[in-house]
Amino acid sequence: MEIRHKILVLDDDAAWLGLCNEMFTHLPSKPEIRTVASGARALALLETEPFRLLVCDLKMPRMDGLQVLSIVRRRFPELRTIVLSGLEDEEFRSRAYALGVDLFWLKSDMQTNSQMFLDCIESLMGRDMEGGFRGIQSKSLMDIIQMECLSRSSTVLRITRGSLVAKLWIQDGELIDAETDGARGEAAFQRILAWKSGTFENLPAEPDRERTILKPVNALLLESAQAMDETADSVAPESIEQTAHRKTIWKLALLTREGAEFVITVPAEGQGEVETMGMQPSEPLTKWARRAAETARRLGERIEAGPLSHVAGHNLERQLLVLNRDNKSFLIGWPPQAEAGPLLDKSKKLVSSWDS
């Protein structure tokens, strides 16, 4: 039996809701359409019924679209979202995408390109969310890279996985450079290929980008696949104590290699133990890290500034960075003389490697 998806349309304009309701009846998959005129009502419906897609206006009284989307992103991460707005200011497009929406359409564009808009909706509803990369369709990263190379295109792929960001430069169908978390070239490419899920977007090509990758992409893909197979096969049994000890040594070595002074890992309240590396455990610092992350998250929601990237601070004795990842806050201390520019990349690299 074919699944009949549900679409929720949110807009304070009753006439516009009627228009969307009528337009969406032309979708080939014949989804069930529900319309609501307020963010509060939309959130209440999302709690009680399984929707596949939310089409959301931005400019609404009391609770605007950005507020709704920031709540939806947290509480319903599987829900696809489209912003359908009359606001042509580029700032709102950026803020909507920063909140993780799948598509942003202007109402004027929707009316002039209605068939394309319906095709986008049908495609968005049709793809599955079990891993894969959220771009236009869910694909593995290898598929995406091979498609771009086979089509001999020139583009920059920007790939996001939580707080991690990577870029792949493709020129005339050849992969010429990759960059992520302080790594570049083939090393960065191998690291990116290990990501099992994320989102990607195409950016304008950069023909002047310096070439750091010389091997053909198929050779790199083959090497990466072989390396993943070897890693999966080489798990040797060892005691729990040996494993914990090895991890501690590894983390201290990572800390030292990157030049950080300490790392404090602070899980959400009641969800695990605080871990401190490189210094004596400090209750006040732990509290500050938790408070900084919580304050920043709350403030970001209140002023609709999008998700938090990081909190930074410095005094004469050290520089600090607070990064969030997987329900944990990482407080990283750096010496005062460390260059401020690369600190964020180095911190992200530390965090991404910390529990691997």
Next chain:
Amino acid sequence: MGFLKRFFRSRAAVQQLPTGSLTVDRHGQVVITTVSSAYPRALLRDIGQEVLALFREARASQMPMAEVSLHFASLHITARELRGGAIIFLFPQAAFSPTTTAPRL
């Protein structure tokens, strides 16, 4: 005056991001600001008070900060401690704009 609302409905608006700077005293009151008066003063006060709370708690952690910055997807907030108060800079970020930050002293 309530009957006027039937004829002049309030227009919904998406909140613009603040841009500019503000100085808050040790009590969190905004002393002076270059942020547009269209931006709600209550939100500016919230920003000031949350930033002061971060400075205050850093002091309580025996790690007083000279500068704290919060980096959101669409906005950067950089604050410098100023004799118990703070001077706060607000930089909206667009998708392809270069990052702007206040230079360190």
